[in-house]
Amino acid sequence: MNYFAQQTINALQLGSIYALIALGYSLVYGVLTMINFAHGDLFMLGAFVALILESVVRVPFWIALIVTMAVIGLLGALIERFAYRPIRKAPRVSAIITALGCGLIIENVTLGFSPYPRHMPTLLVNTSYYIGGVTISSLQLTIISISILLMVMLDLIIRRTRFGIAMRALSFDRAMVPLLGIPANRIISLTFALGAALGGSAGLLYALAYPVISSSMGILIGWKAFVAAVIGGIGNMRGAVLGGYILGATEIISVTLLPSTYRDLIAYSLLLLILIIKPYGILGTPPVQKV
Amino acid sequence: MKKNLLLPLLVLSLLFSACSSNKKVLKIGINAELTGEVPAVGASCVNAAKLFVERINQQGGLDVGGVKMPISLIVGDNGAKPDQAAAVAQRLISQQNILAMIGPNISSCAIPAAEIAESLNCLMFSPWSTNPNTTLHSKTGTFKKNVFRGCFTDAVEIPALAQFATRQLHLKKAAVLYDTSSEYPTSAAHYFQNAFTSEGGKIVNSETYTTGDRDFSAQLTKIKATNPDVLFLPAYYNDAPLIAEQARRLGITAIFLGGNSWSTPEMLKLDSGHYLNGSFLSNHFSTQSNAPQVKSFIAEYQAKFGQLPDDIAALTYDTMGILSEAIVKAGKPDRTAIHDSMAKAEHFSGITGNFIYKNGSHDPMKSIVILSVKDGAFGYVTTVEP
Numbered sequence: 001m002n003y004f005a006q007q008t009i010n011a012l013q014l015g016s017i018y019a020l021i022a023l024g025y026s027l028v029y030g031v032l033t034m035i036n037f038a039h040g041d042l043f044m045l046g047a048f049v050a051l052i053l054e055s056v057v058r059v060p061f062w063i064a065l066i067v068t069m070a071v072i073g074l075l076g077a078l079i080e081r082f083a084y085r086p087i088r089k090a091p092r093v094s095a096i097i098t099a100l101g102c103g104l105i106i107e108n109v110t111l112g113f114s115p116y117p118r119h120m121p122t123l124l125v126n127t128s129y130y131i132g133g134v135t136i137s138s139l140q141l142t143i144i145s146i147s148i149l150l151m152v153m154l155d156l157i158i159r160r161t162r163f164g165i166a167m168r169a170l171s172f173d174r175a176m177v178p179l180l181g182i183p184a185n186r187i188i189s190l191t192f193a194l195g196a197a198l199g200g201s202a203g204l205l206y207a208l209a210y211p212v213i214s215s216s217m218g219i220l221i222g223w224k225a226f227v228a229a230v231i232g233g234i235g236n237m238r239g240a241v242l243g244g245y246i247l248g249a250t251e252i253i254s255v256t257l258l259p260s261t262y263r264d265l266i267a268y269s270l271l272l273l274i275l276i277i278k279p280y281g282i283l284g285t286p287p288v289q290k291v
Numbered sequence: 292m293k294k295n296l297l298l299p300l301l302v303l304s305l306l307f308s309a310c311s312s313n314k315k316v317l318k319i320g321i322n323a324e325l326t327g328e329v330p331a332v333g334a335s336c337v338n339a340a341k342l343f344v345e346r347i348n349q350q351g352g353l354d355v356g357g358v359k360m361p362i363s364l365i366v367g368d369n370g371a372k373p374d375q376a377a378a379v380a381q382r383l384i385s386q387q388n389i390l391a392m393i394g395p396n397i398s399s400c401a402i403p404a405a406e407i408a409e410s411l412n413c414l415m416f417s418p419w420s421t422n423p424n425t426t427l428h429s430k431t432g433t434f435k436k437n438v439f440r441g442c443f444t445d446a447v448e449i450p451a452l453a454q455f456a457t458r459q460l461h462l463k464k465a466a467v468l469y470d471t472s473s474e475y476p477t478s479a480a481h482y483f484q485n486a487f488t489s490e491g492g493k494i495v496n497s498e499t500y501t502t503g504d505r506d507f508s509a510q511l512t513k514i515k516a517t518n519p520d521v522l523f524l525p526a527y528y529n530d531a532p533l534i535a536e537q538a539r540r541l542g543i544t545a546i547f548l549g550g551n552s553w554s555t556p557e558m559l560k561l562d563s564g565h566y567l568n569g570s571f572l573s574n575h576f577s578t579q580s581n582a583p584q585v586k587s588f589i590a591e592y593q594a595k596f597g598q599l600p601d602d603i604a605a606l607t608y609d610t611m612g613i614l615s616e617a618i619v620k621a622g623k624p625d626r627t628a629i630h631d632s633m634a635k636a637e638h639f640s641g642i643t644g645n646f647i648y649k650n651g652s653h654d655p656m657k658s659i660v661i662l663s664v665k666d667g668a669f670g671y672v673t674t675v676e677p
Contacts, residue, residue, distance in 0.1 A: 010508035
């Protein structure tokens with residue numbers, strides 16, 4: 001029993017981080033139907049921004065979180081403005097290639113500055129609690145609760161604010177919205193900033209949980225979070241969160257029940273199965289053909 | 292415009308080729324992991340090679356058939372990727388006309404590069420790859436004609452470590468956690484499980500992950516449930532501190548063991564929380580030796596690069612020494628002659644101890660050093676003879 005409780009905590013921690021990154025993919029896809037493949041690298045950069053903040057100025061955790069989100073959010077908006085907007089009317093593949101290119105640039109610039117993996121200093125006092133044989137660290141609790149807090153905030157922004165309404169309108173009909181006097185470009189920029197900021201926050205939390213960071217860390221995690229977004233139904237925010245937790249849980253459960261060598265095989269076969277049953281993801285809706 | 296450029300370029304290239312043929316340098320290629328997952332490995336290799344070449348060239352170079360010839364290093368970055376390692380080997384050998392290649396160091400790169408060196412008939416000398424398949428033909432199981440190594444293999448190293456764990460530490464229950472997508476961890480885990488069992492110990496758990504994973508919580512929770520007294524982690528230096536930290540946080544109290552993949556000071560920097568305290572590792576070399584040639588090597592290396600040399604640096608230095616001896620004995624700067632003289636080499640005494648190439652083996656017999664990790668430093672424990 002303890003054993004399964006422990007694994008549940010492990011799955012929640014991993015799933016929270018996947019969910020935060022997956023939200024970035026889903027947000028951008030929601031408004032532009034474009035997959036921002038540079039997102040995994042923005043996540044990685046978030047970890048490095050946090051490292052710089054901590055090793056140079058040693059700011060407290062909350063400030064580090066806010067500054068990291070702001071820096072990565074700004075960078076996300078800049079990438080949209082200078083790399084994606086000029087080719088918004090170009091064929092879909094051009095956007096994908098541009099996104100991959102942006103990701104590679106970020107990754108290799110970071111590699112140039114830091115070819116060595118770096119150690120992330122501890123930011124929070126990390127106490128472990130033993131509750132009936134289950135080990136929970138305050139770090140795990142922080143990661144899980146901050147992720148959930150950020151997700152709830154995002155949900156409120158999307159559902160309750162004027163910006164959120166404009167964003168949803170934009171994803172509903174991109175041609176109509178500018179005609180109603182809504183500044184579509186500004187909304188798109190803000191959406192990118194928001195998605196990137198969430199990726200940056202995930203980078204910081206990830207670096208705290210797994211304190212060895214390197215320029216290549218965004219690739220694998222980025223792909224996994226993308227898978228999570230697709231499983232949940234890309235474009236749907238709650239779906240992205242659900243997908244993140246499902247992916248985290250399947251990875252942990254497959255190791256728990258079977259030899260760990262089969263982890264990726266089991267986890268991804270299961271996800272494939274979900275897609276066969278629900279081709280648009282769990283919470284995704286098939287596009288309606290307008291006549 | 293094109294025409295205008297072509298002529299000066301032609302003249303320049305003629306000039307350069309004229310220069311290089313007049314000067315008669317010994318071109319040695321280095322195929323090293325300068326970027327990618329383990330850049331510290333490549334940096335140590337290149338640093339030590341440079342130090343060696345500097346020493347030799349200060350004396351005017353090597354005496355090859357009565358002519359003093361300086362050594363020139365040509366460094367290629369393999370990015371710690373197998374395909375790039377093969378491409379770098381191809382470029383160094385066929386385009387840059389090197390006499391012999393040092394590296395790659397990590398086995399996943401050394402094996403594909405060895406295939407290229409073998410097919411192009413150029414001597415390849417890996418200072419640090421311990422996987423048996425680097426020097427062996429995968430089909431026939433005989434030695435590749437052109438591939439040598441400057442260290443012991445996993446088959447010698449890991450059983451010695453297992454022996455140390457069972458006989459000296461009296462540990463009986465072992466768990467293993469390794470990266471299945473990388474060569475060294477997989478083969479090391481395999482040798483450890485066999486050796487530990489044949490020494491009378493018991494393997495209670497064997498778990499895996501893949502390169503790039505940072506979360507080991509599921510595997511470690513599983514390992515914790517079997518309560519082992521030793522956890523073998525044949526991971527590279529960037530993974531080991533992470534695994535150790537997560538294991539201790541989960542409450543695993545087992546002693547950690549590692550192979551020579553741990554031995555760079557970079558790992559100690561990444562382990563700033565000292566979660567690896569009390570661990571042991573098997574290695575090629577200890578900086579705490581009293582031999583005068585080791586002391587002078589360490590002093591020079593530290594003066595030039597500002598850090599202690601690791602085993603990769605020491606082995607590269609020895610490998611360069613063995614190769615230089617072979618070149619001198621060959622008497623001419625020619626790939627075949629150098630290969631033939633290398634094949635005849637039997638004994639060499641370097642800073643990492645004695646190298647004995649017995650009965651035409653391309654893998655030397657060498658002693659194994661056991662080190663401990665304590666408060667961010669490696670300490671010498673004992674030496675195990677194979």
